[in-house]
Amino acid sequence: MDFLKSAVQSAIAKGSSFPYSLGDRVDISDSIWTLHNATKREDSSTCSIFTFDVASNKSRLPLAKNAVRKSRTLRHPGVIKVLDTIETEANIYIVTERVVPLSWHVKRRSLSEETSKWGLYTVASTLKFINGDASSVHGIVRASSVFTSESGEWKLGGFDVLSSMNDDNAVIYTYGSLVPDSARYTPPEVAKGGWEAIKRHPLTAIDSYGLGILVYEVFNGNFTGGEQVGKTTNIPHGMQQSYKRLCTANPKLRLSPAHFVEQGKKSGGFFQTTLIRLTDDIESLGLKNDAERDEFVNELDGLSEDFPEEFFKMKVLPELLKSVEFGGGGPKVLSAILKIGAKLSPDEFNSRLTPVVVRLFGNPDRALRVCLLDNLPVMIDNLPQKIVNDKIFPQITSGFTDAAPVVREQTVKAVLPIINKLSDRVINGDLLKFLARTANDEQPGIRTNTTICLGRIAKNLGQGSRTKVLIAAFTRSLRDPFVHARNAGLLALAATIEFFTEEDCASKVLPAICPSLLDKEKMVRDQANKTLDLYLQRVRKFGNTMADTVIPPSASADPVKDTARIGTSSDKSWAGWAISSFTNKLTAANGEIEPTANGATPAEVEPPRPASVPGPAKPSSPSVQKDILRPAIQPLNRSFSEQPAASPAADEIEEDVYDAWGGMDDDDEDAQEKEDDPFSAAVASPKISAPAPKPAKPAKPAAVPYDDGGEPDFAGWLAAQSKTKKPLPKGLNKTSPAVVSRTSSRSSSTVKPRTVIAPAKKIDTKPKQEEEDDGWGDAWD
Structure with missing residues (x-):
């Protein structure tokens, strides 16, 4: 039988004339209806459909028709919202908003005390409207007649016997007993005198008794029979007295739903909760002043995590968005919005919050901007990359140059999350x-x-x-x-x-x-x-x-003697190479340059010298040397001891070390110039001078070779040139004090002791600007 019913329903659902697609069946007990999840074919919106099979429930057809009629006419926030009703010969359909039976939560005991009070307040307020404004009786108030919407709100349904007391032929009088499991929920006066007893007692009596049973079910999970009515097990302490008066046996003493709400709303009453106050104030949030709005937001921030999230998503969030965008809600309202938004799925966040967030970043209010920047870590995961890069960041950049330091600081901090x-x-x-x-x-x-x-x-x-x-x-x-x-x-x-x-x-x-x-x-x-x-x-x-070194090994054609090497591999001292270079100078010269009778040194008489040191140049052309003191660049494989050099004093060496490194305070540009031309710096430095002149000694008959460290006798050669009146190389036509001293120390015994030498003038050793051939290399040919 169930298979045939499902087949028929599926055929109807797939028919072209039926505008809805039936989905999963939802288990609902104690009802003449079958509940299905469904979607509307036109826009794929979600809904629920209550289905009544006429063929299998002909006796209860009046109840189904009464429910359809009352659902169309009864409008209240606490009543299930009906979207459409469809009646055929085989079935009756009531299309409503998507709902879930409250009995699911009751059986699982998944409702918190705060949520339970909030739901009971909604149902009691709805019954107050039905009994008072509509002058009607619901008749079957119980957990199976209450549903929860997508927003988490409790909605009253089950209008099978809903009747107006102004109607003498109301359906409740005739068909009240046909409601499934009615005996378990029937009030004592109805059980004794039938449904006609409603006329003899207060209009609210029957619904007050059902509300009392609902209170017991919500806090205890299940209701088995009349013996449990009035028991206060698990009932909140502040609600116990009012609960007992709801389900008392005497219908004339029962507390009406309206009075139940009134007692709960008194100062310190059981309905004085944060969630209930928010529910009452949310609809009028846009009309509140700043003080009232701040109080509302403070209460919103004080809510715990066990409150119904759906209610905040569906009801509170839209009102907060309106307030912050159009009503001047400010940073506090925005913080509440983002707190709720953190619980939204990415799709829900993009559809509900992203457009508003983009618009708020363009708001000139600094307090709002700081609040947005401070909460970026909370919402950045839900913002699409393209939105952040193309729309949000260009608006954030104004904060880097804002006049307020707090905005600049928060903008810098906001770089990390985005x-x-x-x-x-x-x-x-x-x-x-x-x-x-x-x-x-x-x-x-x-x-x-x-x-x-x-x-x-x-x-x-x-x-x-x-x-x-x-x-x-x-x-x-x-x-x-x-x-x-x-x-x-x-x-x-x-x-x-x-x-x-x-x-x-x-x-x-x-x-x-x-x-x-x-x-x-x-x-x-x-x-x-x-x-x-x-x-x-x-x-x-x-x-x-x-690597230890990047210098490639080179094989010299003319090997250097061991005595002329710069240090040895066995010399481990840090100054070993310097010591060896100075000592090697003393052993490098093997003779003394002998002057001729007229004081000149003939070209054919050459002092012993190392093979690697070139001989003196013979001037063969008018182009003479430009700077005699500028040394020629030596090959890299020549040892330091083979190069002619004077032995400066210790203090002069120390000063020259600092000059060579450029000093610690020199500018980078000066240091670079010294690196580019180290030799010009060495020539221009006046800190290293020739050794002090020594007094001349009487010449001996036999000339003793003088170790001059392998350096040519420039002073003697200059003196000889002056006597023979040969043209001197360019730049050396005047002698210096160093030349006088070296001439007096190295002249042979044939030099007259009373020879007067002209006063020495300082030789200009600065390099010339014009690029001329100084002929320095010719002297070594």
């Missing part, structure tokens, strides 16, 4: 430009938060600009006068070490961290040591993987 919803072009373009402004903000807290923000979003930055931006921002924060900004810079450097190369760590980051080691604040010093250790460990680890 960074994953922004495109690479926006991040590496507009966002970095605005963060560069806030990094130099006059407020130290905003500068600090910008540094923290950059450290958190480092992984989202483009590889082309990430290193440059992070190093520039973090190293600048290390010089910030605000202590927390400096500490934030060190923390950010420690957190982003993976984004820097080893070269950047050694050349840019470590030098910037070092001054923080002596910061005036201990907090900064401690963090600087921790960050420095991280970078040093990385640099050292990378250094251990590098």
Whole structure:
């Protein structure tokens, strides 16, 4: 039989004339109706359909027809909303809003006390309307006649015997006993005298008794018979006295639904709950003043998590949206909206809240903007990426330059939740430009938060600009006068070490961290040591993987003697190469240059010299040397000991070391110029002078070779040239004090002791600007 019924219903549902599609059947007890979930074919909206099979319930057909008639005419917020009614020869359909039987929740005991009171208040208020304004009797008030809507509100149904007491032929008098399981819920006076007893007692008596049974079912889960009526098990203490008066045996002493509501609404009454107050005030929220609206929102924030979420989604949220967008609700109402919105599904959020949020970001109210920015982490997961990138972020950018510091600070903080919803072009373009402004903000807290923000979003930055931006921002924060900004810079450097190369760590980051080691604040010093250790460990680890040298080995055609090497492999001292270079000079010369009778040194008489040192040049052309003191560039494979060099004093060497390194205070540009032309700096330096002149000694008959360190006797050669009146090379036509001293020390015994040498003039050793061949290399041919 059930199979045939289902087949018939399915055939009707699929018929072209039936505008609804039947879905799953919903179990409903103690009813002449079969409940189905359904959808409307026209717009796919959800609904519920109560179906009555005429063929199988002909005796109860008057009840079904009465329910259809009363459903069309009875309108109240506490009554199930009827969308359509369809009557055929085989079936009767009542199409309503989507509902669920309350008995489901009652049997599972899933209702909280607050929700139960709120639902009972709604049913009692609806019965008050039916008994008072409509002068009617419901007749079968019980859990099976109450349903919950999609908004979680309790809706009264079951109008099978709903009758007006002004009608003498009301259906309740004749067919009241045909209601399923009526004996269990029948009041004592009806059980004794039949349904005609309603006329002899107060109109509200029968519905008051049913309301009392409903109270018991809601708090205890099940009602088995009349012996449970009046028991206060699990009934809230404040409601017990009123509950007993609802279901007393004497119908004239029963408390009417209207009085039940009145007692519950008294100060301290059982219906004085936050949820009930919100229900009464939500409809008039747009008409409330600021004080009343703030009180409403404060109560809304005080609700616990066990309240019906559906009610807030379907009823409270739309009214709050109207208030904040058109009624000036302000940040408090917005906070309540976002709190409810956190419980919405992504689809519900996009359909109900996203359009409003986009419009609110364009609102010039700063308090509203700060509230939106502060709640971005709550709603960002439900906002589509395209909406955030194209519509919300362009409106957020005005906050970076807002005159109010609190707006700028909240805007910087809002970058973190939305960074994953922004495109690479926006991040590496507009966002970095605005963060560069806030990094130099006059407020130290905003500068600090910008540094923290950059450290958190480092992984989202483009590889082309990430290193440059992070190093520039973090190293600048290390010089910030605000202590927390400096500490934030060190923390950010420690957190982003993976984004820097080893070269950047050694050349840019470590030098910037070092001054923080002596910061005036201990907090900064401690963090600087921790960050420095991280970078040093990385640099050292990378250094251990590098090759020992990058200089390729070279095979010299003319091997250098062991005595002329710069240090040895067995010499482990740090100054070993310097010592060996000085000692090698003493052994490099094997003879002394002998002057001729007229004081000149003939070209054919050459002093012993190492094979690698070129001989003196013979001037063969008018082009002479331009700068005699400028040394020629030697091959790289020549040992330092083979190059002619004077032995400067110790203090002069120390001064020259600082000049060679450019000094600690030199500008970068000066240091670069010295690197570009190190030789010109060496020539122009006046700090290294020739050794002090020694007094001349009487010459001996046999000339003893003088160890001059392999250096040509420039002074003697110049003196000989002056006597023979040969043309001197350009730039050397005047002698210097150094020449006089070296001539007196190295001349042979044939030089006259009373020879007067003209006063020496300072030789201009500065390099000439014009590019001329100085002929310096010709002297060594």
